[in-house]
Amino acid sequence: MLNILLLGNKTVGKTSLACRYINEEYSGKCKTTIGVDLFRKDLILNHNLVSVQIWDTSRHDGFKGTGEVFYREAHCCILVFDVTCRKSFESLNFWRNEFFVMANKQNPYEFPVTVVGTKIDLENDRKVSKQEAQDWCKSFSIPYFECSSKDDINVQQVFEAMTAKLVDTYKL
Template sequence: MTSRKKVLLKVIILGDSGVGKTSLMNQYVNKKFSASYKATIGADFLTKEVLVDDRLVTMQLWDTAGQERFQSLGVAFYRGADCCVLVYDVNNAKSFDMLDSWRDEFLIQASPNFPESFPFVVLGNKIDVEESKRAISQKRAMAFCQSKGNIPYFETSAKEAINVEQAFEVIARNALAQEESEDFSDDFPGTININLDNDQSGCAC
């Protein structure tokens, strides 16, 4: 059996402070949830080995501090990312409104080769909070995702472990596809990747 090179996938998780980025990572990697809130200072990362279509890959999940003063962490933090996860709190309208600027910030800092086809995934977190407190409807979030080129969308709860595994499965698959397309364009400089898969079924829930 031929041994394939080990694949390391770099995933950046962005969003306002307090939306649950660290909790989502901890739930996915360690199957743990902590109710005590501690703001991330600068950046932190966790790794997890996962199987994607029978390929063993190592996911490196980078969690950023949502505070503005840490937003300019520098190009090195973003560079080389294979997927970007945008997280907001479904009970906090401002955190949803900020998704656009987080997305723009990522594309400027990471400057991927093909920004129009770079994989993003949107997570609407904290759906365990009672329905009456909800500020952003699923319909509105899905409309945003469709307007940005059918970004996959999941509603999650880090606390109750709802949809966390499913969301990161899609994140891993999209990151691996991005990594392989980058490898292909490195092997054939000057080639243009054309994404023919345009009839994706929109936002996944």
């Protein structure tokens, strides 16, 4: 079982991203996650059955201690921000740092992390350019994807790329 942890500010679209990938649907009426929501999908990669578990997190004061278990058990981390919300982009440093501290990962440049900019269907409301996000990611050698859960743009690619990276990293 490969564990993928989703981190980012609330309302950036973590739950919509997971639901679109797992259930291949978008409701637009996702409730705010309290604690962790778990999603699972089995897929075939390199002629092998691979089970992926996606942990959709929410950081609440009462959840903090429990969250550390999910951070430590994650095989990779997807940092999520909303391209229409500059504050969510500016929080990426916080989420990246918090993950590596709480997960007790020793080599942040070797651990599989990616960044996803969501809500690209709202292009007219964009506050963070693709170039700016790519530049931030490049400074940490992190892959960058942009997607829309609503319009089903690049959602599959995000999870397929991370799963393939994990299969390669963990020699599955």
